[in-house]
Amino acid sequence: MIKIILLLVWLVLLFFVIYSLIPTMYYLFCKKHPFAIDKNSKRVLLMFEDGPDPRYTISLLDILKKHKVQALFFVVAKKAADNPAIIHRMIEDGHLIGLHSFEHGDPWLKGPVYQERDFTTALAIMKGLGCKISFYQPPWGHLNLTSLWLAKKYHLKIILWTVMIGNWKKHCTSQKVLNRLIQRTKNGSVICLHDSGYGKASEAGAPAQTLDAVAQFLPLILKRGYQFVLPEKIIRSDI
Ligand SMILES: [Zn+2]
Numbered sequence: 164m165i166k167i168i169l170l171l172v173w174l175v176l177l178f179f180v181i182y183s184l185i186p187t188m189y190y191l192f193c194k195k196h197p198f199a200i201d202k203n204s205k206r207v208l209l210m211f212e213d214g215p216d217p218r219y220t221i222s223l224l225d226i227l228k229k230h231k232v233q234a235l236f237f238v239v240a241k242k243a244a245d246n247p248a249i250i251h252r253m254i255e256d257g258h259l260i261g262l263h264s265f266e267h268g269d270p271w272l273k274g275p276v277y278q279e280r281d282f283t284t285a286l287a288i289m290k291g292l293g294c295k296i297s298f299y300q301p302p303w304g305h306l307n308l309t310s311l312w313l314a315k316k317y318h319l320k321i322i323l324w325t326v327m328i329g330n331w332k333k334h335c336t337s338q339k340v341l342n343r344l345i346q347r348t349k350n351g352s353v354i355c356l357h358d359s360g361y362g363k364a365s366e367a368g369a370p371a372q373t374l375d376a377v378a379q380f381l382p383l384i385l386k387r388g389y390q391f392v393l394p395e396k397i398i399r400s401d402i
Pocket residue numbers: 212213263267302303364
């Protein structure tokens with residue numbers, strides 16, 4: 164009996180490594196980034212994920228508009244369907260919208276059937292909202308064999324980050340967020356922040372601190388000569 168249990172555990176682990184871990188590691192360490200920002204120029208990409216959240220995203224859009232900054236929003240399609248006006252505002256303001264799954268399920272723990280339904284449902288919702296989706300960011304940066312295949316099938320370029328600062332935690336105060344943003348922003352940085360405060364991915368109240376930090380960060384970094392660019396303008400021609 165113990166041998167059978169050990170065999171089952173071993174098989175589950177093997178499946179996890181082949182289906183989830185290897186595709187993620189492959190993407191992280193072997194695949195070329197789908198776009199490259201010239202490290203010799205002060206250009207950076209600002210991304211937000213997990214929204215839209217009516218409690219925070221509208222204020223965030225106001226802050227971005229004030230400083231004429233455009234960002235890439237990786238939205239959760241289920242939340243987008245509940246907040247179509249925010250999605251339309253993003254489009255009007257010239258932001259780019261990418262896919263961050265239908266309901267933020269962890270791809271490491273989801274099988275092929277769930278994953279395919281997640282993609283197709285999410286893409287149908289986003290199409291209905293008038294979005295042409297070209298970019299995908301997997302929840303937690305976790306990939307699996309199915310999500311890699313689906314991204315290819317739907318011509319979505321996968322984008323991960325180079326700067327992640329833990330701003331989804333309530334204890335990461337706005338001052339901490341601001342300090343980390345200033346310290347870690349370099350030429351070519353791909354900065355990922357969060358604009359939603361419910362669900363496992365982000366603690367309630369944390370996005371308000373992020374917004375406070377972003378409102379201080381943008382004028383400061385713009386004054387230092389940095390420019391915010393969108394990936395559609397810097398996509399590598401060979402991919
Ligand atoms: Zn997320």
